[in-house]
Amino acid sequence: MAPPRSNREFVEACLASGDAVRIAQQVDWENEAGAIVRRVCELAAPAPYMESIKDYPGFRYFGAPLSTYRRMAISLGLPPDTSLPELGRIYLERTKGEPVAPVLVDRRDAPCKENILRGADVDLCRLPVPLVHDGDGGRYVGTWHAVVTKHPVRGDVNWGMYRQMMFDGRTMSGAVFPFSDLGKALNEYYLPRGETCPFATAIGLSPLAAMAACAPSPIPEPELTGMLAGEAVRLVKCETNDLEVPADAEIILEGEILPDYKVEEGPFGEYTGYRTSPRDFRVTFRVNCITYRNHATMTISNMGVPQDEGQLLRSFSLGLELEKLLKSQGIPVTGVYMHPRSTHHMMIVGVKPTYAGIAMQIAQLAFGSKLGPWFHMVMVVDDQTDIYNWDEVYHAFCTRCNPERGIHVFRNTTGTALYPHATPHDRRYSIGSQVLFDCLWPVDWDKINDVPTVVSFRNVYPKEVQDKVLANWTRYGFAPSAR
Numbered sequence: 001m002a003p004p005r006s007n008r009e010f011v012e013a014c015l016a017s018g019d020a021v022r023i024a025q026q027v028d029w030e031n032e033a034g035a036i037v038r039r040v041c042e043l044a045a046p047a048p049y050m051e052s053i054k055d056y057p058g059f060r061y062f063g064a065p066l067s068t069y070r071r072m073a074i075s076l077g078l079p080p081d082t083s084l085p086e087l088g089r090i091y092l093e094r095t096k097g098e099p100v101a102p103v104l105v106d107r108r109d110a111p112c113k114e115n116i117l118r119g120a121d122v123d124l125c126r127l128p129v130p131l132v133h134d135g136d137g138g139r140y141v142g143t144w145h146a147v148v149t150k151h152p153v154r155g156d157v158n159w160g161m162y163r164q165m166m167f168d169g170r171t172m173s174g175a176v177f178p179f180s181d182l183g184k185a186l187n188e189y190y191l192p193r194g195e196t197c198p199f200a201t202a203i204g205l206s207p208l209a210a211m212a213a214c215a216p217s218p219i220p221e222p223e224l225t226g227m228l229a230g231e232a233v234r235l236v237k238c239e240t241n242d243l244e245v246p247a248d249a250e251i252i253l254e255g256e257i258l259p260d261y262k263v264e265e266g267p268f269g270e271y272t273g274y275r276t277s278p279r280d281f282r283v284t285f286r287v288n289c290i291t292y293r294n295h296a297t298m299t300i301s302n303m304g305v306p307q308d309e310g311q312l313l314r315s316f317s318l319g320l321e322l323e324k325l326l327k328s329q330g331i332p333v334t335g336v337y338m339h340p341r342s343t344h345h346m347m348i349v350g351v352k353p354t355y356a357g358i359a360m361q362i363a364q365l366a367f368g369s370k371l372g373p374w375f376h377m378v379m380v381v382d383d384q385t386d387i388y389n390w391d392e393v394y395h396a397f398c399t400r401c402n403p404e405r406g407i408h409v410f411r412n413t414t415g416t417a418l419y420p421h422a423t424p425h426d427r428r429y430s431i432g433s434q435v436l437f438d439c440l441w442p443v444d445w446d447k448i449n450d451v452p453t454v455v456s457f458r459n460v461y462p463k464e465v466q467d468k469v470l471a472n473w474t475r476y477g478f479a480p481s482a483r
Contacts (some may be wrong), residue, residue, distance in 0.1 A: 001013075004077075019074060028054045034300070038056045042326075054422040061299075066297055067312060095217065097227065102235045122170060123169040130298070130300055133304070138165040162182060173281075173282050191257075198257075200243045216322065263281065266282070272418055276422075310344075311341075315342070331361065334387075349380045410435070
């Protein structure tokens with residue numbers, strides 16, 4: 001089947017496969033909707049499609065859009081039970097060709113223009129902005145969205161997922177890290193010149209557009225979305241600035257980032273599973289225009305204890321982008337994976353250990369790349385370890401990582417304010433530290449006499465015996481799922 005072109009097509013596909021449920025009874029925007037979404041994330045349950053929201057007739061919520069690999073598979077137009085390695089293979093295959101340029105459509109053909117609010121009518125309170133977690137600093141407009149900006153000199157477009165809290169009916173504030181694309185543009189150009197930065201926030205994107213907004217790919221997000229979807233993304237011009245936004249999005253907020261005015265934002269429950277960033281004065285977005293579809297659906301990602309969209313998507317895309325980087329440098333990696341329950345902080349790399357120092361080379365490339373600030377641990381295992389099997393990875397870590405020679409700490413690196421383990425000072429200035437866990441047998445060990453033999457079903461029995469046991473598993477009396 002073809003990938004869903006819009007959030008609405010995605011919702012229908014998930015409902016049809018049993019990966020979403022309709023909730024017809026009225027749901028309160030204050031905590032109740034957020035609690036439903038959080039529970040769904042923790043149980044890996046079907047996504048909730050809430051059709052009646054207190055105080056907001058005609059609007060809907062869709063929560064936890066991509067918090068399971070089943071829904072990720074649906075977003076790519078694949079069967080829901082597609083395996084994780086197969087998802088990774090298809091992602092890499094689709095993103096190695098030529099970028100697919102977006103197409104610009106007329107305003108009359110853009111569903112996001114069905115309702116337009118300008119001037120005195122602009123009021124964020126007219127949208128069903130949820131209080132996602134009890135104890136959050138406010139109601140968050142942007143939890144699953146894309147903030148669209150354009151570099152003023154180079155002209156390259158960026159879609160980024162920067163959280164946005166409603167401060168009042170015209171104002172939002174959010175955390176923008178200095179190493180992010182938007183953070184660099186603000187600090188290098190707009191703020192020193194005292195100029196406003198045009199932005200547009202697109203809410204209720206197609207799932208692949210949201211995936212692209214999370215991905216650390218060097219390919220521009222509109223083109224990346226087209227590559228993943230296999231067809232060009234439909235864009236439309238904004239009403240009040242020159243930016244172009246997804247035409248099929250549910251809600252568009254247009255405005256400008258203010259260079260000399262900041263309002264308070266936070267705290268907010270984050271992807272780490274903690275509320276780590278205190279209330280502070282942060283980047284401020286002034287809204288000048290709101291456009292939205294009839295019966296618009298606001299998407300909600302409820303970040304917290306794994307796994308939610310942020311952890312799952314970044315664990316997926318960060319790992320695959322690092323795999324491409326390492327292979328481009330000739331490193332014989334066999335795979336890269338970040339388990340979502342590590343809150344995408346640990347990168348697990350499988351490699352053929354063909355020469356000494358290969359784990360250190362991997363760590364230096366990983367931490368020194370654009371991806372580096374998003375994780376602070378790299379674990380390198382050999383090509384015989386299944387990187388997707390945490391039991392095997394954990395066993396390798398506990399038995400092969402020499403405490404003296406296998407652990408390497410890098411100090412005074414780039415970090416984020418969201419690291420729970422960071423000191424208040426380090427959070428404030430985005431200072432981090434990173435560590436390599438080298439779980440490879442030394443290359444100068446004799447493979448027969450020095451390297452211990454792994455005693456496992458897969459490793460110590462002839463293949464014909466393994467095949468016989470697996471073929472007879474249910475005849476022995478075991479359940480099929482136990483194979």
